[in-house]
Amino acid sequence: MSDHCGPAEPAGVAVAGRRRIALVGSPNSGKTTLFNALTGLRAKTGNYPGVTVTRYQGVAETALGPVVLEDLPGTYSLTAISPDERIVAGVLDPADDSQDTPDALILTLDATTLRRSLRLAAQVLRADLPVCVVVTFTDELTRRQGRLDLAALGRALGVPVLAVVGGRRQQLGELRELLGGPATWSRPLVPPPLDAEAVSGWVDSVLASAGYAAPELDARTRRLDAVLLHPVGGTVVFLATMFVFFQTIFTLAAPVQGLIETGFAALGDQVRASIGVDWLAGLLADGVIGGVGGVVVFLPQIALLFVLISLLEGVGYLARAAFLMDRVMARAGLEGRAFVALLSSFACAIPGIMATRTLPSTRDRIATMMGAPLMTCSARLPVYVLLIGLLVPSDARVGPIGAQGLVMFGLYLGGAVSAMLTAWLFSRLGRSAGPALPFYMEMPPYRLPSARSVLLAVYDACRGFLAKVGKIILGTTVVLWLLLNLPAPSDAELARAGVDPADSSAVASYTIDHSLAADVGRAVEPVFEPLGFDWRINVGVLASLSAREVFVATMGQVAAATNPDDPSQALADLRVQDGPRAGEPLFTAPVLAALLVFFLYALQCMSTIAVLRRESGSWRWPAIAFTYLFALAWTMALLARVVVGAVT
Amino acid sequence: MSVMSAMSLRRHAAPVLVPASVGPVEERVATLSALRCGAAGTVTGVVADDPAVAQRLVDLGFVPGTPVETVRRAPLRDPVVYRVAGYEIALRKAQADCIRIAPTA
Numbered sequence: 001m002s003d004h005c006g007p008a009e010p011a012g013v014a015v016a017g018r019r020r021i022a023l024v025g026s027p028n029s030g031k032t033t034l035f036n037a038l039t040g041l042r043a044k045t046g047n048y049p050g051v052t053v054t055r056y057q058g059v060a061e062t063a064l065g066p067v068v069l070e071d072l073p074g075t076y077s078l079t080a081i082s083p084d085e086r087i088v089a090g091v092l093d094p095a096d097d098s099q100d101t102p103d104a105l106i107l108t109l110d111a112t113t114l115r116r117s118l119r120l121a122a123q124v125l126r127a128d129l130p131v132c133v134v135v136t137f138t139d140e141l142t143r144r145q146g147r148l149d150l151a152a153l154g155r156a157l158g159v160p161v162l163a164v165v166g167g168r169r170q171q172l173g174e175l176r177e178l179l180g181g182p183a184t185w186s187r188p189l190v191p192p193p194l195d196a197e198a199v200s201g202w203v204d205s206v207l208a209s210a211g212y213a214a215p216e217l218d219a220r221t222r223r224l225d226a227v228l229l230h231p232v233g234g235t236v237v238f239l240a241t242m243f244v245f246f247q248t249i250f251t252l253a254a255p256v257q258g259l260i261e262t263g264f265a266a267l268g269d270q271v272r273a274s275i276g277v278d279w280l281a282g283l284l285a286d287g288v289i290g291g292v293g294g295v296v297v298f299l300p301q302i303a304l305l306f307v308l309i310s311l312l313e314g315v316g317y318l319a320r321a322a323f324l325m326d327r328v329m330a331r332a333g334l335e336g337r338a339f340v341a342l343l344s345s346f347a348c349a350i351p352g353i354m355a356t357r358t359l360p361s362t363r364d365r366i367a368t369m370m371g372a373p374l375m376t377c378s379a380r381l382p383v384y385v386l387l388i389g390l391l392v393p394s395d396a397r398v399g400p401i402g403a404q405g406l407v408m409f410g411l412y413l414g415g416a417v418s419a420m421l422t423a424w425l426f427s428r429l430g431r432s433a434g435p436a437l438p439f440y441m442e443m444p445p446y447r448l449p450s451a452r453s454v455l456l457a458v459y460d461a462c463r464g465f466l467a468k469v470g471k472i473i474l475g476t477t478v479v480l481w482l483l484l485n486l487p488a489p490s491d492a493e494l495a496r497a498g499v500d501p502a503d504s505s506a507v508a509s510y511t512i513d514h515s516l517a518a519d520v521g522r523a524v525e526p527v528f529e530p531l532g533f534d535w536r537i538n539v540g541v542l543a544s545l546s547a548r549e550v551f552v553a554t555m556g557q558v559a560a561a562t563n564p565d566d567p568s569q570a571l572a573d574l575r576v577q578d579g580p581r582a583g584e585p586l587f588t589a590p591v592l593a594a595l596l597v598f599f600l601y602a603l604q605c606m607s608t609i610a611v612l613r614r615e616s617g618s619w620r621w622p623a624i625a626f627t628y629l630f631a632l633a634w635t636m637a638l639l640a641r642v643v644v645g646a647v648t
Numbered sequence: 649m650s651v652m653s654a655m656s657l658r659r660h661a662a663p664v665l666v667p668a669s670v671g672p673v674e675e676r677v678a679t680l681s682a683l684r685c686g687a688a689g690t691v692t693g694v695v696a697d698d699p700a701v702a703q704r705l706v707d708l709g710f711v712p713g714t715p716v717e718t719v720r721r722a723p724l725r726d727p728v729v730y731r732v733a734g735y736e737i738a739l740r741k742a743q744a745d746c747i748r749i750a751p752t753a
Contacts, residue, residue, distance in 0.1 A: 076704070076707050076708055077703065077704055077707035077708075079700060079703045079704065079707065080700075081700045081701065081704055112734070112735070113733070113734055113735040114734070115709065115733040115734050116708065116709040116732075116733040116734065116735060119706075119707050119709070119711075120707070196703075196706050196711070197712070200711050200712075200713070214734045215734070225720070229720050229722075229729075231723040232723075234723065235723055319738075323722055323727060323729065323738050324722060324723060326722060326726070326727050326738075326740070327722060327724035327725070327726050327727070328724070330726075330740070438696075438701045438704060438705070438742070438743045439727065439739065439740045439742070439743060440704075440705075440708060440737055440738065440739050440743060441727075441737065441738045442735065442736070442737050442738075443729055443735075443736040443737065443738055444735075
């Protein structure tokens, strides 16, 4: 392995001197199923140097010891038009120094689409590497009355050919035997032709030699598509599917998340009770245990999302849903498959951004990731509820509709519209870097995914999240705890300030008012002054970086509310401490509007930043997202303050 | 064989720009996007501003001489599912416009 792979390179997989074999094949050709079957749970993910393309590597046992197996991005052609495809072309090209060329290739060919797949085979066989062909879905070929003579196909191609259906053990055994010695593989005497028309002739002759009879139309797929892609019926099924999808990640995960939060809170209390030193108990209970809880709490949503996505994708419905939604998403410069990611972001941007993995184009993936954080996630809800409660009286009505609900609806709508506009903008900006990619999407026949492949997808997503994102969330939580709680006031200091050490809410308020975070809040006051935020609001905004809903409890602490989880009364009583507005209520309507709008736009969530880092492969995109969203939030908040100030 | 790397393949791969207006049947020349639902035709050529896009459509199976059929339109008219080379693929109008066909009578 060369030295340019950086820290993203998984340790322990890329051992120098170990043989490397890469899997090449078109999307839906069973490539990843084969990769998972050969490597099991030992796959590692990283990034290709310098690009936003995930690299999957794993160790596969062969007859002659382990080899490193690499699952290349699926491609229909080696004439690359996207970054993902340039990776494949680069990996297969020994003259390309930016990527390491493997020692041998496994090419997966879907038996049911052999006429098309052989065009890729022609290109792959021209690479100067030993190739072995694995034909997949031969069972489906037989079921649909097709025919293929594997031995004859092997003779026609001049390379070893074998069939592996859904990772069956015996067939895998033969493949492992073969993978032991790529040097002994037969090579084509004459490479396939290059010219497109000559390739067509070559494909015809290979198909004829292999006695290929193309499969009949899949009756099951045709019947299902007649309903699922019907202009009316299909739309109804689509909306119902998306409703169930959204409800599952939004509601089904909630009780489990509640349990996790309660569990970690109880654990924290246990620790607090058994440690005598106050600050240490607080650090362990709120910082560390709270931080771990803050990571684990995402797992139910992520697991459910990936169960649903890998089911829908494996069955073949994701392509259908994308087909139905494509025209709508095209308005935002995206394609149909981005819909699922944006919908998931209503629950939480974390699963939403992770769902962008289903998008084949890197440019679409980035554009969707940039829009996703603007969707109103569930963590914004408590903040909105608190602030709307202060802004609009509960009995205020606009016609027959409650004004509070109307404001909430406006915030949801504003988030969704802004997300689409942002995605559109970033996809336009991406377009200036190169021509728009053509849109094409294979509609695979409906197939039943194996439970194993679904579970692997879930396991992979959860493990990746814990390993790469968890560290960042935990680190942020601990740092924020330290900022908000240090320096800890001594009893003498409390006595001097006239605070009763037994009154916990008064002590908490005193601590936070004299904490490092308060210093930070005061230091950034000039930045937020035009929005009407004073240092206390700044502390809340700072604390909400660990999770937006933390804003509520932090403001409760700042205002020394008796019940920090419902601080609205204490907040309503807060007065501006100095400056021209001294003595006036802090939370006036313009300030509240500015704050609401600020929370709508700002990327106040370290978890989102961390998951952006993981899914885009570098700090570049999270940095861009944080900066532009902050600028946008500040500007829009100022606008909201001015507008609301003018009408009230 | 050693010079036949993927790189050289990429560099020399010529896009298939088959003029659609060859022969005396010029009045019958149409693009795939004009084909109505359920109708069939034969690909006569692929023409795109970007040669790489033309090459890709050919690699996807839209090879001159190949029969192609319109299977289904999305509810909002676009994209459209086509059957070609033994499988089904959805294309937007912009891509279907690149594919010249001779409609089957």
